[in-house]
Amino acid sequence: MTLLLQGLGLGILTGGLYALLASGLSLYFGVMRVVMVAHPAFLFLAAYLTYTLHTALGIDPLLTIPLTVPVFFVLGVLVQRLLLARLAADQVQMMSVLLTFGLALTIEGLLGTIYTGSYKSVTVGYDTKSLTIGAVSLPYDKIIAFGVAGLTLAVLFGVLVKSRFGQALRATIQHREAARLVGIRTDRVTGYGFGVGLATAAVGGGVLALITPFFPASHWAWIGKLMAIIVVGGLGSVVGAALAAVLLGVVEGMVLVTVDATWATLMFYVFLFLTLLLRPQGFFGGRLAHRF
Amino acid sequence: MRTVSKLLLLAGTAGALAYPWLVPNYYLVYAGVLTVMYAAMATSWNILGGFTGYVSLGHSAFFGLGAYGTGLLITRAGMPWVLALLVSAVLVTVAAAVIGVAAVRVRGASFVIVSIALVSVMNLLVQGWRSLTGGATGLQVPAPFELSRGQTHMVFFYLFLALLGLVLLTWWFISRSRFGGGLKAIREDEDKAEMLGVPTAAFKVVAFAVSALFVALAGGLYAVWFRSLDPIFVFSIVSGVYMVLMSLLGGVRHLFGPLLGALIIAPAGEYFLIALGESQIHLTATGVLLVLVVLFMPEGIVPRLVGRPKGASIREDTAEQRLQEVKG
Numbered sequence: 001m002t003l004l005l006q007g008l009g010l011g012i013l014t015g016g017l018y019a020l021l022a023s024g025l026s027l028y029f030g031v032m033r034v035v036m037v038a039h040p041a042f043l044f045l046a047a048y049l050t051y052t053l054h055t056a057l058g059i060d061p062l063l064t065i066p067l068t069v070p071v072f073f074v075l076g077v078l079v080q081r082l083l084l085a086r087l088a089a090d091q092v093q094m095m096s097v098l099l100t101f102g103l104a105l106t107i108e109g110l111l112g113t114i115y116t117g118s119y120k121s122v123t124v125g126y127d128t129k130s131l132t133i134g135a136v137s138l139p140y141d142k143i144i145a146f147g148v149a150g151l152t153l154a155v156l157f158g159v160l161v162k163s164r165f166g167q168a169l170r171a172t173i174q175h176r177e178a179a180r181l182v183g184i185r186t187d188r189v190t191g192y193g194f195g196v197g198l199a200t201a202a203v204g205g206g207v208l209a210l211i212t213p214f215f216p217a218s219h220w221a222w223i224g225k226l227m228a229i230i231v232v233g234g235l236g237s238v239v240g241a242a243l244a245a246v247l248l249g250v251v252e253g254m255v256l257v258t259v260d261a262t263w264a265t266l267m268f269y270v271f272l273f274l275t276l277l278l279r280p281q282g283f284f285g286g287r288l289a290h291r292f
Numbered sequence: 293m294r295t296v297s298k299l300l301l302l303a304g305t306a307g308a309l310a311y312p313w314l315v316p317n318y319y320l321v322y323a324g325v326l327t328v329m330y331a332a333m334a335t336s337w338n339i340l341g342g343f344t345g346y347v348s349l350g351h352s353a354f355f356g357l358g359a360y361g362t363g364l365l366i367t368r369a370g371m372p373w374v375l376a377l378l379v380s381a382v383l384v385t386v387a388a389a390v391i392g393v394a395a396v397r398v399r400g401a402s403f404v405i406v407s408i409a410l411v412s413v414m415n416l417l418v419q420g421w422r423s424l425t426g427g428a429t430g431l432q433v434p435a436p437f438e439l440s441r442g443q444t445h446m447v448f449f450y451l452f453l454a455l456l457g458l459v460l461l462t463w464w465f466i467s468r469s470r471f472g473g474g475l476k477a478i479r480e481d482e483d484k485a486e487m488l489g490v491p492t493a494a495f496k497v498v499a500f501a502v503s504a505l506f507v508a509l510a511g512g513l514y515a516v517w518f519r520s521l522d523p524i525f526v527f528s529i530v531s532g533v534y535m536v537l538m539s540l541l542g543g544v545r546h547l548f549g550p551l552l553g554a555l556i557i558a559p560a561g562e563y564f565l566i567a568l569g570e571s572q573i574h575l576t577a578t579g580v581l582l583v584l585v586v587l588f589m590p591e592g593i594v595p596r597l598v599g600r601p602k603g604a605s606i607r608e609d610t611a612e613q614r615l616q617e618v619k620g
Contacts, residue, residue: 022399029401029576033401034401035401035404035405037408082581083587086587087586087587088590091590092400093348093400094345094400094401094404095586096400096401096402097349098347098536098582098586099582099583099586099587101349101579101582102535102579102580102581102582102583102586103579103580103581103583105530105533105575105578105579105582106575106576106578106579106580106583107579108572108575108576108579109572109573109574109575109576109577109578109579110572110573110576111572112571112572112573112575113571113572113573113576117572140619155425169419175432200325216572220529221411221412223408223412224408224409224412227408227409228409231402231405235401235402260420262416262419262420263420265416266413266417269409269412269413271408272405272406272409273394273406276394276398276402277394277397278396280398280402291462
């Protein structure tokens with residue numbers, strides 16, 4: 001029982017990070033029907049940048065986030081404007097996966113060349129202690145990670161719901177032609193949507209550097225996990241992705257403490273295949289995810 | 293034109309058959325085996341990808357299953373290698389058909405996600421099931437012939453060449469058959485194809501399984517040739533990407549497209565490995581090339597060389613344009 005509670009706690013904490021990253025993927029899919037396979041590669045790029053800023057300048061990993069976020073926002077806009085927008089409209093689904101796959105390989109190769117293939121990690125004073133509630137002990141770094149991810153998600157939701165930019169973005173997601181008719185520059189908004197999506201990878205990278213060691217090829221494992229999350233949640237649904245992220249995070253945590261790491265990771269794929277068999281549009285996707 | 297292409301085909305075949313005797317050392321024979329293997333795999337990928345337009349990034353799953361199946365049947369069941377190769381290929385084809393029933397239910401981006409997931413799942417399973425597969429340490433397969441390393445390369449060059457010939461013939465037969473017509477209809481517009489009475493689901497599953505069969509055969513041959521299987525390498529998404537990249541670069545609508553792509557990319561990959569050592573920069577080179585091909589040459593090289601596709605695929609020009617040509 002304690003073991004399960006422990007798994008539940010850790011699962012929720014990891015689920016927060018998954019939710020943040022999956023929300024970025026949902027944004028890409030929402031604005032352009034693009035499955036961005038390079039998202040985890042950018043996540044690790046951010047983690048390595050955090051590592052460099054931390055080791056070279058001694059900046060706390062969490063304080064590097066305000067530095068990396070603007071850079072990644074601009075990168076995201078550039079990726080959309082310069083690369084993805086050039087694809088032929090009728091082939092955008094397949095070709096965008098290949099294109100972003102190429103980006104992921106490019107980033108992995110560069111990281112491997114610059115930082116070598118060995119594990120890197122960031123250690124700070126507060127990341128080794130744990131908070132103990134009853135028999136459950138939760139490491140502080142994971143709690144901080146959850147807090148940062150939750151805060152960023154809250155800000156993101158606030159922006160999407162309240163601001164004029166958020167309204168334009170949601171209008172573009174819901175109906176591109178109608179959005180254009182009421183005067184929204186959908187091309188530009190799509191670019192910004194990618195910027196915001198990639199900014200979530202920047203935040204995620206800072207947090208990731210704090211909680212776990214990483215090496216260049218580890219983004220592959222994340223591709224599978226995040227893809228499973230957005231498919232279960234329903235492609236394009238930010239809320240669905242967040243719920244699925246916490247759900248799968250908890251399942252992973254429970255299986256991790258009761259069985260082993262292999263099965264914990266396999267659970268993502270089990271959920272992915274079950275979802276595709278039973279409900280291909282996902283559980284929260286609705287109209288937008290229909291038949292993708 | 294017909295005689296020219298026949299002569300080219302003849303010259304190409306003769307050149308391929310003579311290749312191991314023309315090169316000065318066994319390393320180049322080894323590189324040749326690798327190139328022919330990738331050519332066979334890319335052409336096999338193209339049976340699914342080229343005809344139906346379903347881009348699978350996960351075909352290395354079938355390569356790995358074929359390799360491990362053959363290796364395990366030899367080491368655990370004591371089968372002779374030819375039998376093990378065939379049995380494992382049949383088993384993988386059956387498995388692929390079962391997976392295919394689920395996988396081709398989804399289209400577009402979801403299908404690509406499923407194919408990526410397939411490789412990851414296989415990788416996890418093979419690494420996790422240590423008692424059977426040897427886990428991360430890999431699997432050793434006994435030598436099939438009592439030959440030197442160099443002579444083994446010679447033998448396997450011809451074995452892989454035979455496989456390549458078989459795959460090319462299969463692709464050619466399918467492209468001229470009613471079945472192939474149905475697959476192309478799925479590529480152009482799946483809903484319309486279904487409305488016109490093409491059994492799309494069954495066709496897709498068959499294409500998926502046939503495509504997996506030859507990749508599994510390549511994997512099995514690889515197991516007997518290379519004799520040391522490492523799950524990380526055998527179930528690698530990167531080798532799955534190679535199949536896609538080769539096919540796209542050459543041209544997915546053409547019989548010799550993937551072969552041409554393999555002839556360019558496999559030697560380039562080997563060259564990178566020698567020139568730059570074990571550095572990871574070859575991944576960047578592959579990635580950049582993939583981005584460039586997707587952006588600027590999604591139709592591949594072959595259409596640029598021969599102009600418009602000649603009967604091998606659906607016409608891309610309209611009836612009106614053709615009429616203009618006749619008039620002009």
